Amino acid sequence: xxxxxxxxxxxxxxxxxxxxxxxxxxxxxxxxxxxxxxxxxxxxxxxxxxxxxxxxxxxxxxxxxxxxxxxxxxxxxxxxxxxxxxxxxxxxxxxxxxxxxxxxxxxxxxxxxxxxxxxxxxxxxxxxxxxxxxxxxxxxxxxxxxxxxxxxxxxxxxxxxxxxxxxxxxxxxxxxxxxxxxxxxxxxxxxxxxxxxxxxxxxxxxxxxxxxxxxxxxxxxxxxxxxxxxxxxxxxxxxxxxxxxxxxxxxxxxxxxxxxxxxxxxxxxxxxxxxxxxxxxxxxxxxxxxxxxxxxxxxxxxxxxxxxxxxxxxxxxxxxxxxxxxxxxxxxxxxxxxxxxxxxxxxxxxxxxxxxxxxx
Numbered sequence: 001x002x003x004x005x006x007x008x009x010x011x012x013x014x015x016x017x018x019x020x021x022x023x024x025x026x027x028x029x030x031x032x033x034x035x036x037x038x039x040x041x042x043x044x045x046x047x048x049x050x051x052x053x054x055x056x057x058x059x060x061x062x063x064x065x066x067x068x069x070x071x072x073x074x075x076x077x078x079x080x081x082x083x084x085x086x087x088x089x090x091x092x093x094x095x096x097x098x099x100x101x102x103x104x105x106x107x108x109x110x111x112x113x114x115x116x117x118x119x120x121x122x123x124x125x126x127x128x129x130x131x132x133x134x135x136x137x138x139x140x141x142x143x144x145x146x147x148x149x150x151x152x153x154x155x156x157x158x159x160x161x162x163x164x165x166x167x168x169x170x171x172x173x174x175x176x177x178x179x180x181x182x183x184x185x186x187x188x189x190x191x192x193x194x195x196x197x198x199x200x201x202x203x204x205x206x207x208x209x210x211x212x213x214x215x216x217x218x219x220x221x222x223x224x225x226x227x228x229x230x231x232x233x234x235x236x237x238x239x240x241x242x243x244x245x246x247x248x249x250x251x252x253x254x255x256x257x258x259x260x261x262x263x264x265x266x267x268x269x270x271x272x273x274x275x276x277x278x279x280x281x282x283x284x285x286x287x288x289x290x291x292x293x294x295x296x297x298x299x300x301x302x303x304x305x306x307x308x309x310x311x312x313x314x315x316x317x318x319x320x321x322x323x324x325x326x327x328x329x330x331x332x333x334x335x336x337x338x339x340x341x342x343x344x345x346x347x348x349x350x351x352x353x354x355x356x357x358x359x360x
Contacts, residue, residue, distance in 0.1 A: 062220065062329070068083045089217075094115055102131075108124065108131050109138050111128070140162045141201075141202060143157075147159075147238065148238075155175065156179050167195045167196060168195050170197060178241065203231055204337050231270060259277035261274070263278070282299055312345055315349070316348070320348060331348070
Protein backbone atom coordinates (compact mmCIF):
# COMPACT_ATOMS: atom_id res chain seq x y z
CA UNK A 1 0.00 0.00 0.00
CA UNK A 2 2.89 2.38 0.67
CA UNK A 3 3.97 2.24 -2.97
CA UNK A 4 0.37 2.63 -4.13
CA UNK A 5 -0.11 5.71 -1.94
CA UNK A 6 3.05 7.21 -3.36
CA UNK A 7 1.84 6.62 -6.91
CA UNK A 8 -1.54 8.20 -6.23
CA UNK A 9 0.10 11.16 -4.48
CA UNK A 10 2.51 11.57 -7.42
CA UNK A 11 -0.38 11.74 -9.86
CA UNK A 12 -2.26 14.22 -7.70
CA UNK A 13 0.78 16.42 -7.19
CA UNK A 14 1.92 16.36 -10.80
CA UNK A 15 -1.40 17.48 -12.27
CA UNK A 16 -1.77 14.27 -14.25
CA UNK A 17 -4.11 14.69 -17.21
CA UNK A 18 -3.33 12.62 -20.30
CA UNK A 19 -0.48 10.18 -20.82
CA UNK A 20 1.53 10.17 -24.06
CA UNK A 21 1.80 6.94 -25.99
CA UNK A 22 5.03 5.03 -25.31
CA UNK A 23 7.26 3.82 -28.11
CA UNK A 24 7.21 0.09 -28.66
CA UNK A 25 9.60 -2.63 -29.65
CA UNK A 26 8.11 -5.50 -31.62
CA UNK A 27 4.67 -4.23 -30.65
CA UNK A 28 5.34 -4.38 -26.90
CA UNK A 29 5.96 -1.37 -24.64
CA UNK A 30 9.44 -1.33 -23.14
CA UNK A 31 10.34 0.02 -19.72
CA UNK A 32 12.92 2.31 -21.33
CA UNK A 33 10.32 3.71 -23.71
CA UNK A 34 7.80 4.11 -20.91
CA UNK A 35 10.30 5.93 -18.74
CA UNK A 36 11.30 8.21 -21.58
CA UNK A 37 7.78 9.09 -22.66
CA UNK A 38 5.75 9.05 -19.47
CA UNK A 39 7.14 8.91 -15.97
CA UNK A 40 3.62 8.53 -14.58
CA UNK A 41 2.79 5.53 -16.75
CA UNK A 42 6.16 3.94 -15.99
CA UNK A 43 5.56 4.49 -12.29
CA UNK A 44 2.12 2.90 -12.44
CA UNK A 45 3.46 -0.14 -14.27
CA UNK A 46 6.24 -0.62 -11.75
CA UNK A 47 4.18 0.15 -8.65
CA UNK A 48 1.38 -2.27 -9.45
CA UNK A 49 3.67 -5.12 -10.45
CA UNK A 50 2.75 -5.24 -14.15
CA UNK A 51 6.20 -6.45 -15.10
CA UNK A 52 7.66 -9.73 -16.38
CA UNK A 53 7.63 -12.50 -13.80
CA UNK A 54 10.86 -13.56 -12.16
CA UNK A 55 12.11 -17.02 -11.31
CA UNK A 56 11.03 -18.81 -8.19
CA UNK A 57 12.19 -17.29 -4.87
CA UNK A 58 11.05 -17.31 -1.23
CA UNK A 59 7.60 -15.81 -0.83
CA UNK A 60 7.68 -12.23 0.53
CA UNK A 61 6.41 -11.35 4.00
CA UNK A 62 4.95 -8.26 5.64
CA UNK A 63 8.36 -7.50 7.14
CA UNK A 64 10.03 -7.86 3.73
CA UNK A 65 7.74 -5.27 2.21
CA UNK A 66 8.17 -2.95 5.19
CA UNK A 67 11.97 -3.14 5.09
CA UNK A 68 12.16 -2.55 1.36
CA UNK A 69 9.71 0.35 1.59
CA UNK A 70 11.84 2.04 4.24
CA UNK A 71 15.02 1.53 2.24
CA UNK A 72 13.39 2.87 -0.92
CA UNK A 73 12.13 6.00 0.81
CA UNK A 74 15.50 6.60 2.49
CA UNK A 75 17.25 6.42 -0.88
CA UNK A 76 14.70 8.70 -2.54
CA UNK A 77 13.95 6.10 -5.23
CA UNK A 78 10.51 5.35 -6.60
CA UNK A 79 11.48 1.72 -7.09
CA UNK A 80 14.41 -0.58 -6.45
CA UNK A 81 15.25 -3.94 -7.93
CA UNK A 82 14.30 -5.58 -4.65
CA UNK A 83 10.95 -3.79 -4.34
CA UNK A 84 10.04 -4.82 -7.87
CA UNK A 85 11.16 -8.36 -7.16
CA UNK A 86 8.76 -8.66 -4.23
CA UNK A 87 5.83 -7.92 -6.55
CA UNK A 88 6.69 -10.55 -9.13
CA UNK A 89 5.14 -13.99 -9.12
CA UNK A 90 6.76 -17.09 -10.58
CA UNK A 91 4.68 -18.18 -13.62
CA UNK A 92 5.47 -21.84 -12.94
CA UNK A 93 3.89 -21.46 -9.51
CA UNK A 94 0.82 -19.80 -11.02
CA UNK A 95 0.34 -22.61 -13.53
CA UNK A 96 0.89 -25.29 -10.89
CA UNK A 97 -1.82 -23.85 -8.64
CA UNK A 98 -4.17 -23.47 -11.60
CA UNK A 99 -3.68 -27.14 -12.41
CA UNK A 100 -4.33 -28.17 -8.80
CA UNK A 101 -7.61 -26.20 -8.75
CA UNK A 102 -8.64 -27.04 -12.30
CA UNK A 103 -12.38 -26.87 -11.54
CA UNK A 104 -12.28 -23.56 -9.64
CA UNK A 105 -13.25 -20.64 -11.92
CA UNK A 106 -11.93 -17.96 -9.56
CA UNK A 107 -8.50 -19.62 -9.32
CA UNK A 108 -8.41 -19.99 -13.12
CA UNK A 109 -9.30 -16.32 -13.52
CA UNK A 110 -6.64 -15.30 -11.02
CA UNK A 111 -4.03 -17.27 -12.94
CA UNK A 112 -5.00 -15.55 -16.19
CA UNK A 113 -4.68 -12.16 -14.53
CA UNK A 114 -1.24 -12.87 -13.06
CA UNK A 115 0.44 -14.43 -16.08
CA UNK A 116 2.37 -11.99 -18.29
CA UNK A 117 3.40 -14.12 -21.27
CA UNK A 118 0.62 -13.62 -23.83
CA UNK A 119 0.52 -17.23 -25.06
CA UNK A 120 0.13 -18.51 -21.50
CA UNK A 121 -2.28 -15.71 -20.60
CA UNK A 122 -4.55 -16.36 -23.58
CA UNK A 123 -4.70 -20.09 -22.90
CA UNK A 124 -5.45 -19.45 -19.23
CA UNK A 125 -8.23 -16.96 -19.98
CA UNK A 126 -9.79 -19.52 -22.33
CA UNK A 127 -9.63 -22.11 -19.56
CA UNK A 128 -11.19 -19.68 -17.08
CA UNK A 129 -14.02 -18.94 -19.49
CA UNK A 130 -14.67 -22.64 -20.07
CA UNK A 131 -14.69 -23.46 -16.35
CA UNK A 132 -16.83 -20.43 -15.45
CA UNK A 133 -19.47 -21.00 -18.12
CA UNK A 134 -18.32 -17.95 -20.11
CA UNK A 135 -18.47 -15.46 -17.24
CA UNK A 136 -19.01 -11.92 -18.55
CA UNK A 137 -16.52 -10.33 -16.16
CA UNK A 138 -13.76 -12.68 -17.30
CA UNK A 139 -14.75 -12.23 -20.94
CA UNK A 140 -14.36 -8.45 -20.76
CA UNK A 141 -10.99 -8.72 -19.03
CA UNK A 142 -9.88 -11.16 -21.73
CA UNK A 143 -11.09 -8.81 -24.45
CA UNK A 144 -9.09 -5.86 -23.15
CA UNK A 145 -6.03 -8.02 -22.51
CA UNK A 146 -6.24 -9.15 -26.14
CA UNK A 147 -6.66 -5.56 -27.27
CA UNK A 148 -3.48 -4.51 -25.49
CA UNK A 149 -1.68 -7.53 -26.91
CA UNK A 150 -2.39 -6.42 -30.48
CA UNK A 151 -5.12 -9.03 -31.06
CA UNK A 152 -8.02 -6.81 -32.23
CA UNK A 153 -10.13 -9.54 -33.83
CA UNK A 154 -10.00 -11.74 -30.75
CA UNK A 155 -10.69 -8.71 -28.57
CA UNK A 156 -13.69 -7.66 -30.65
CA UNK A 157 -15.28 -11.10 -30.40
CA UNK A 158 -15.31 -10.99 -26.61
CA UNK A 159 -16.15 -7.29 -26.37
CA UNK A 160 -19.22 -7.80 -28.55
CA UNK A 161 -20.20 -10.78 -26.41
CA UNK A 162 -20.06 -8.54 -23.34
CA UNK A 163 -22.21 -5.91 -25.05
CA UNK A 164 -24.94 -8.51 -25.38
CA UNK A 165 -24.55 -9.86 -21.85
CA UNK A 166 -24.39 -6.53 -19.98
CA UNK A 167 -26.13 -3.70 -21.87
CA UNK A 168 -25.56 -1.27 -18.96
CA UNK A 169 -21.76 -1.33 -19.21
CA UNK A 170 -20.26 1.35 -21.44
CA UNK A 171 -16.73 -0.09 -21.42
CA UNK A 172 -17.32 -2.77 -24.11
CA UNK A 173 -18.58 -0.01 -26.40
CA UNK A 174 -15.51 2.09 -25.67
CA UNK A 175 -13.40 -0.92 -26.57
CA UNK A 176 -15.25 -1.43 -29.83
CA UNK A 177 -14.89 2.29 -30.66
CA UNK A 178 -11.14 2.06 -30.18
CA UNK A 179 -10.83 -1.06 -32.36
CA UNK A 180 -12.96 0.49 -35.12
CA UNK A 181 -10.76 3.55 -35.12
CA UNK A 182 -7.63 1.41 -35.26
CA UNK A 183 -9.03 -0.46 -38.25
CA UNK A 184 -9.93 2.78 -40.03
CA UNK A 185 -13.67 2.26 -39.73
CA UNK A 186 -16.28 5.03 -39.69
CA UNK A 187 -17.04 6.20 -36.16
CA UNK A 188 -18.78 9.54 -36.75
CA UNK A 189 -22.19 8.06 -36.04
CA UNK A 190 -21.01 5.61 -33.41
CA UNK A 191 -23.38 5.52 -30.46
CA UNK A 192 -23.99 2.80 -27.87
CA UNK A 193 -27.52 2.11 -26.62
CA UNK A 194 -29.01 4.47 -24.06
CA UNK A 195 -28.70 1.73 -21.41
CA UNK A 196 -24.88 1.81 -21.55
CA UNK A 197 -24.13 4.43 -18.90
CA UNK A 198 -21.97 2.65 -16.29
CA UNK A 199 -18.20 2.11 -16.39
CA UNK A 200 -17.41 -1.41 -15.13
CA UNK A 201 -13.93 -2.87 -15.65
CA UNK A 202 -14.54 -5.69 -13.12
CA UNK A 203 -11.26 -4.79 -11.44
CA UNK A 204 -12.51 -5.74 -7.97
CA UNK A 205 -13.47 -9.24 -9.08
CA UNK A 206 -10.12 -9.63 -10.82
CA UNK A 207 -8.30 -8.52 -7.66
CA UNK A 208 -10.20 -11.06 -5.56
CA UNK A 209 -9.32 -13.77 -8.08
CA UNK A 210 -5.61 -12.88 -7.97
CA UNK A 211 -5.65 -12.82 -4.17
CA UNK A 212 -7.40 -16.19 -4.02
CA UNK A 213 -4.76 -17.82 -6.22
CA UNK A 214 -1.87 -16.22 -4.34
CA UNK A 215 -3.20 -17.43 -0.99
CA UNK A 216 -3.64 -20.92 -2.44
CA UNK A 217 0.00 -20.70 -3.56
CA UNK A 218 1.14 -20.06 0.00
CA UNK A 219 1.38 -16.28 0.09
CA UNK A 220 0.41 -14.67 3.39
CA UNK A 221 -2.91 -12.79 3.49
CA UNK A 222 -1.03 -9.47 3.43
CA UNK A 223 1.37 -10.37 0.60
CA UNK A 224 -1.46 -11.83 -1.49
CA UNK A 225 -3.47 -8.62 -1.12
CA UNK A 226 -0.58 -6.27 -1.71
CA UNK A 227 0.35 -8.05 -4.95
CA UNK A 228 -3.20 -8.86 -6.02
CA UNK A 229 -4.74 -5.45 -5.34
CA UNK A 230 -4.06 -3.66 -8.62
CA UNK A 231 -6.29 -1.51 -10.83
CA UNK A 232 -7.21 -2.35 -14.40
CA UNK A 233 -4.49 -0.62 -16.42
CA UNK A 234 -5.63 -2.17 -19.71
CA UNK A 235 -8.91 -0.24 -19.78
CA UNK A 236 -7.30 2.95 -18.46
CA UNK A 237 -4.70 2.83 -21.23
CA UNK A 238 -7.43 2.55 -23.86
CA UNK A 239 -9.23 5.51 -22.30
CA UNK A 240 -6.17 7.75 -22.36
CA UNK A 241 -5.37 6.71 -25.94
CA UNK A 242 -8.88 7.60 -27.07
CA UNK A 243 -8.63 11.05 -25.57
CA UNK A 244 -5.41 11.74 -27.47
CA UNK A 245 -7.21 11.26 -30.75
CA UNK A 246 -9.04 13.92 -32.72
CA UNK A 247 -12.44 12.27 -32.55
CA UNK A 248 -15.59 13.74 -34.09
CA UNK A 249 -17.69 15.93 -31.84
CA UNK A 250 -20.53 13.42 -31.99
CA UNK A 251 -18.45 11.12 -29.76
CA UNK A 252 -18.01 13.72 -26.99
CA UNK A 253 -21.24 12.89 -25.10
CA UNK A 254 -20.21 9.22 -24.93
CA UNK A 255 -16.74 10.12 -23.66
CA UNK A 256 -18.11 12.60 -21.14
CA UNK A 257 -20.59 10.07 -19.72
CA UNK A 258 -17.78 7.51 -19.46
CA UNK A 259 -15.40 9.93 -17.74
CA UNK A 260 -18.04 10.86 -15.18
CA UNK A 261 -18.98 7.25 -14.47
CA UNK A 262 -15.31 6.40 -13.88
CA UNK A 263 -15.36 8.75 -10.90
CA UNK A 264 -17.70 6.46 -8.96
CA UNK A 265 -15.57 3.32 -8.85
CA UNK A 266 -13.68 1.75 -5.95
CA UNK A 267 -10.17 2.44 -7.22
CA UNK A 268 -8.84 5.97 -6.74
CA UNK A 269 -6.70 5.77 -9.87
CA UNK A 270 -9.83 5.19 -11.96
CA UNK A 271 -11.47 8.23 -10.41
CA UNK A 272 -8.35 10.31 -11.04
CA UNK A 273 -8.24 9.34 -14.71
CA UNK A 274 -11.98 10.03 -15.03
CA UNK A 275 -11.45 13.50 -13.53
CA UNK A 276 -8.61 14.18 -15.94
CA UNK A 277 -10.64 13.12 -18.95
CA UNK A 278 -13.67 15.17 -17.92
CA UNK A 279 -11.46 18.22 -17.40
CA UNK A 280 -9.96 17.77 -20.86
CA UNK A 281 -13.43 17.62 -22.41
CA UNK A 282 -14.70 20.65 -20.50
CA UNK A 283 -11.72 22.81 -21.36
CA UNK A 284 -11.98 21.83 -25.04
CA UNK A 285 -15.57 23.00 -25.36
CA UNK A 286 -15.84 25.93 -27.78
CA UNK A 287 -19.53 25.86 -28.59
CA UNK A 288 -21.04 29.32 -28.08
CA UNK A 289 -24.08 27.70 -26.51
CA UNK A 290 -21.99 26.18 -23.73
CA UNK A 291 -22.96 27.46 -20.30
CA UNK A 292 -19.63 28.83 -19.10
CA UNK A 293 -20.88 29.29 -15.55
CA UNK A 294 -21.85 25.65 -15.29
CA UNK A 295 -18.56 24.57 -16.85
CA UNK A 296 -16.54 26.76 -14.50
CA UNK A 297 -18.43 25.47 -11.48
CA UNK A 298 -17.80 21.88 -12.51
CA UNK A 299 -14.09 22.53 -13.05
CA UNK A 300 -13.92 24.02 -9.57
CA UNK A 301 -15.60 20.90 -8.17
CA UNK A 302 -13.00 18.70 -9.85
CA UNK A 303 -10.15 20.77 -8.41
CA UNK A 304 -11.71 20.68 -4.94
CA UNK A 305 -12.18 16.91 -5.09
CA UNK A 306 -8.59 16.38 -6.22
CA UNK A 307 -7.36 18.56 -3.36
CA UNK A 308 -9.42 16.50 -0.92
CA UNK A 309 -7.97 13.25 -2.27
CA UNK A 310 -4.43 14.64 -2.12
CA UNK A 311 -4.89 15.58 1.54
CA UNK A 312 -6.27 12.16 2.44
CA UNK A 313 -3.39 10.33 0.75
CA UNK A 314 -0.80 12.70 2.23
CA UNK A 315 -2.11 12.32 5.79
CA UNK A 316 -2.29 8.55 5.51
CA UNK A 317 1.21 8.26 4.11
CA UNK A 318 2.76 10.49 6.75
CA UNK A 319 1.46 8.89 9.92
CA UNK A 320 -0.81 5.89 9.39
CA UNK A 321 0.70 3.28 7.09
CA UNK A 322 4.02 2.94 8.91
CA UNK A 323 2.17 2.41 12.20
CA UNK A 324 -0.37 -0.11 10.89
CA UNK A 325 0.00 -3.77 11.89
CA UNK A 326 -0.18 -6.65 9.43
CA UNK A 327 -3.78 -7.61 10.37
CA UNK A 328 -4.81 -3.94 10.05
CA UNK A 329 -3.32 -3.75 6.56
CA UNK A 330 -5.09 -6.97 5.56
CA UNK A 331 -8.34 -5.42 6.77
CA UNK A 332 -7.57 -2.26 4.79
CA UNK A 333 -7.35 -4.19 1.53
CA UNK A 334 -10.56 -6.07 2.29
CA UNK A 335 -12.34 -2.80 3.11
CA UNK A 336 -10.98 -1.20 -0.06
CA UNK A 337 -12.37 -4.03 -2.17
CA UNK A 338 -15.71 -4.01 -0.37
CA UNK A 339 -16.27 -0.27 0.05
CA UNK A 340 -13.67 1.49 -2.09
CA UNK A 341 -10.13 2.72 -1.49
CA UNK A 342 -11.18 6.02 0.05
CA UNK A 343 -13.39 4.36 2.64
CA UNK A 344 -10.68 1.78 3.30
CA UNK A 345 -8.17 4.55 3.98
CA UNK A 346 -10.53 6.31 6.37
CA UNK A 347 -11.23 3.11 8.28
CA UNK A 348 -7.53 2.29 8.52
CA UNK A 349 -6.75 5.78 9.81
CA UNK A 350 -9.50 5.51 12.43
CA UNK A 351 -8.25 2.11 13.59
CA UNK A 352 -4.63 3.19 13.94
CA UNK A 353 -5.37 6.55 15.56
CA UNK A 354 -7.58 5.11 18.31
CA UNK A 355 -4.76 2.83 19.44
CA UNK A 356 -3.47 4.10 22.84
CA UNK A 357 0.17 3.89 21.80
CA UNK A 358 -0.31 5.83 18.55
CA UNK A 359 1.89 8.94 18.21
CA UNK A 360 1.22 11.08 15.10
